[in-house]
Amino acid sequence: MPLDNVPRLVDIPRVTVNNNNTMKTKLKILKVWIEHRPDPNPDTSHMGEYASKPTSRFSIRREDMERNQYRYFNPSGNYLDSADKLKGGLTPAVVAKYVQEDYRRMETLHRGDWLYIGIIAKAEVQLNGHSTVQVLRSGGLWGVESDSGDKYLTGVASEELGALRAELEAIGFSKCAITSAFALVTTKTQ
Numbered sequence: 722m723p724l725d726n727v728p729r730l731v732d733i734p735r736v737t738v739n740n741n742n743t744m745k746t747k748l749k750i751l752k753v754w755i756e757h758r759p760d761p762n763p764d765t766s767h768m769g770e771y772a773s774k775p776t777s778r779f780s781i782r783r784e785d786m787e788r789n790q791y792r793y794f795n796p797s798g799n800y801l802d803s804a805d806k807l808k809g810g811l812t813p814a815v816v817a818k819y820v821q822e823d824y825r826r827m828e829t830l831h832r833g834d835w836l837y838i839g840i841i842a843k844a845e846v847q848l849n850g851h852s853t854v855q856v857l858r859s860g861g862l863w864g865v866e867s868d869s870g871d872k873y874l875t876g877v878a879s880e881e882l883g884a885l886r887a888e889l890e891a892i893g894f895s896k897c898a899i900t901s902a903f904a905l906v907t908t909k910t911q
Contacts, residue, residue, distance in 0.1 A: 750899070750901075753845075756908075756911065757839070757840055759838055760838055760839050765827060765830065768797055769795055769827060771790070779816055779817055781821070794827065834868075838867050839863040843857065846889075861881065862877050878908070886903070
């Protein structure tokens with residue numbers, strides 16, 4: 722059986738005092754994982770936008786569009802101001818090149834070659850010693866390009882695990898228990 726399917730139990734006895742009664746409870750970390758989820762509302766405005774009319778001299782007229790698609794790809798505000806004037810000393814040739822790159826990138830997104838995802842760290846825990854299982858999670862980072870490369874995606878996952886670690890510590894899990902549970906982190910892609 723692969724280790725990914727083996728539940729990881731970490732028991733930490735904890736004593737709490739409630740109305741002068743002492744009650745022994747156990748905290749358990751059952752498993753920890755990183756989740757990659759499609760971003761349902763990605764912000765693509767940094768690349769540009771599709772429209773029925775051009776808004777700039779650098780707008781691209783689309784010839785390969787399908788039914789019910791917009792005819793033009795208009796550049797973002799990264800290179801031009803609202804009066805269509807070049808920003809930051811850029812030349813028309815450089816802006817045309819950047820807009821073409823943004824257009825190609827946007828087309829690959831719509832073709833499904835890549836997508837925006839959210840990366841979240843999650844932990845299944847039992848807080849009261851009963852069978853009720855709760856899922857704790859980091860805040861997550863959204864708008865991550867799925868083809869960013871393993872090094873970047875691993876870095877984001879590490880940051881999210883750090884945030885989850887802080888949440889688990891705040892609840893009362895020991896650093897030792899958290900480190901033990903984090904030794905078997907898996908990744909799930911939805």
